[in-house]
Amino acid sequence: MKTVIIKYGSGNTRSVDFALRRLGVSGSVSDDPEEIRAADKVIFPGVGEASSAMKYLLERKLDTLIKELKQPVLGICLGMQLLCECSEEGNTECLGIFKQKVKKFNGGMKVPQIGWNNISNLKGKLFKGLSENEFMYFVHGYFAEQSKATVALTEYGPRYSSALQNDNFYGVQFHPEKSGTAGEMVLKNFLEL
Amino acid sequence: MLSKRIIPCLDVKDGRTVKGTRFLDLKDAGDPVELGAMYAREGADELVFLDISATHEKRKTMCSLVTRVAEKINIPFTVGGGIASVEDVAALLEAGADKISINTAAVRTPGLLTELAFRFGSQCIVQAIDAKYEDGKWMVFLEGGRVAAGIEAIAWAKQAVDLGAGEILLTTMDRDGTKEGFALDITRQVSEAVNVSVIASGGAGSQEHFAEVLTEGCADAALAASVFHFGELSINELKNYLKQQNILVR
Numbered sequence: 001m002k003t004v005i006i007k008y009g010s011g012n013t014r015s016v017d018f019a020l021r022r023l024g025v026s027g028s029v030s031d032d033p034e035e036i037r038a039a040d041k042v043i044f045p046g047v048g049e050a051s052s053a054m055k056y057l058l059e060r061k062l063d064t065l066i067k068e069l070k071q072p073v074l075g076i077c078l079g080m081q082l083l084c085e086c087s088e089e090g091n092t093e094c095l096g097i098f099k100q101k102v103k104k105f106n107g108g109m110k111v112p113q114i115g116w117n118n119i120s121n122l123k124g125k126l127f128k129g130l131s132e133n134e135f136m137y138f139v140h141g142y143f144a145e146q147s148k149a150t151v152a153l154t155e156y157g158p159r160y161s162s163a164l165q166n167d168n169f170y171g172v173q174f175h176p177e178k179s180g181t182a183g184e185m186v187l188k189n190f191l192e193l
Numbered sequence: 194m195l196s197k198r199i200i201p202c203l204d205v206k207d208g209r210t211v212k213g214t215r216f217l218d219l220k221d222a223g224d225p226v227e228l229g230a231m232y233a234r235e236g237a238d239e240l241v242f243l244d245i246s247a248t249h250e251k252r253k254t255m256c257s258l259v260t261r262v263a264e265k266i267n268i269p270f271t272v273g274g275g276i277a278s279v280e281d282v283a284a285l286l287e288a289g290a291d292k293i294s295i296n297t298a299a300v301r302t303p304g305l306l307t308e309l310a311f312r313f314g315s316q317c318i319v320q321a322i323d324a325k326y327e328d329g330k331w332m333v334f335l336e337g338g339r340v341a342a343g344i345e346a347i348a349w350a351k352q353a354v355d356l357g358a359g360e361i362l363l364t365t366m367d368r369d370g371t372k373e374g375f376a377l378d379i380t381r382q383v384s385e386a387v388n389v390s391v392i393a394s395g396g397a398g399s400q401e402h403f404a405e406v407l408t409e410g411c412a413d414a415a416l417a418a419s420v421f422h423f424g425e426l427s428i429n430e431l432k433n434y435l436k437q438q439n440i441l442v443r
Binding site for chain 2: 137
């Protein structure tokens with residue numbers, strides 16, 4: 001099995017790569033279209049700002065490539081948000097795999113949200129073996145609204161989508177690579193899809 | 194709901210943990226990676242590695258240590274100590290650190306925080322503030338507490354957040370190492386003054402101290418070193434106690 005982590009300048013690609021290795025999987029980090037297309041599993045990580053990340057993807061035509069992928073794809077944090085319709089961060093048009101908007105937290109909470117929060121209303125294979133209200137590690141200032149694609153919910157002010165799924169596309173707002181053994185289980189479930 | 198975090202801090206010199214520890218079950222208690230991994234297994238929510246190496250040369254050792262930590266440990270960690278430039282931060286993040294904490298250089302170099310936030314995002318920039326109570330005011334101290342900065346802690350915390358810090362690590366020097374409890378008043382004042390998360394540090398001696406600072410002190414996280422290193426408190430037991438006090442922890 002070949003797992004590719006998409007390299008696009010907004011990255012904690014290294015942390016994701018290390019997490020895969022802890023699971024005994026050797027992934028490669030790449031922005032080569034052929035290598036990404038040929039992978040069995042694709043991970044689309046991200047830490048950073050939405051508009052500059054989208055700009056990078058557009059310049060390298062990685063936007064069309066990602067949308068056309070047929071194998072399981074996992075967007076993490078900013079990666080998940082970029083798979084949504086659009087983001088209030090820099091008023092960015094995103095990839096539109098998930099139909100909801102990404103909005104800025106407002107309402108007196110501390111922003112960014114940093115720390116461990118629960119995930120609930122868990123649906124689908126990504127959460128096989130995990131219990132309701134499991135804690136995951138989050139770091140983000142923007143959130144994806146709820147939609148039909150929502151497969152996990154988290155509350156920080158509003159209840160928002162902490163995980164999404166549409167066909168072969170999966171997204172998690174938390175960092176499974178930094179969420180202890182619970183996070184490792186999510187990564188493992190994804191690799192076993 | 195977002196939980197409160199418990200963060201052990203490890204002092205590192207030339208790649209080794211320096212404060213003594215009582216962990217006889219570890220093969221090598223001086224190895225920060227092994228000690229950090231043990232804390233992660235016990236339920237630590239995050240780790241802080243504070244580099245107290247004196248020379249620039251030795252700091253390179255820190256980058257290779259950071260990579261070893263990132264390879265082995267599955268929770269987030271922050272690296273601090275002597276960070277003075279965009280290049281220092283780039284090297285540590287590239288090596289695998291999740292966040293960096295900056296202290297003296299942010300006061301001395303106007304614009305550094307803003308540049309760091311622009312380059313790497315506020316979420317990975319922690320402003321460490323060492324505060325001491327003097328003449329009725331909480332004042333900021335630099336260079337490991339040796340030099341008075343001449344500014345008030347609350348004002349500096351606000352300014353640091355405006356400039357780009359995504360989190361505040363507040364150490365009250367008067368309490369550090371005393372085990373008398375965290376300084377609740379200043380922690381609460383800083384936490385209420387800024388719209389980012391505040392990590393309280395300095396003075397932890399008992400389970401009750403952690404409960405106090407996470408409730409009355411309004412801290413989002415509490416950091417400690419010696420109570421964990423010397424086995425006076427285990428993270429597991431501490432978290433069970435906090436749960437009994439209806440404080441949300443993982």
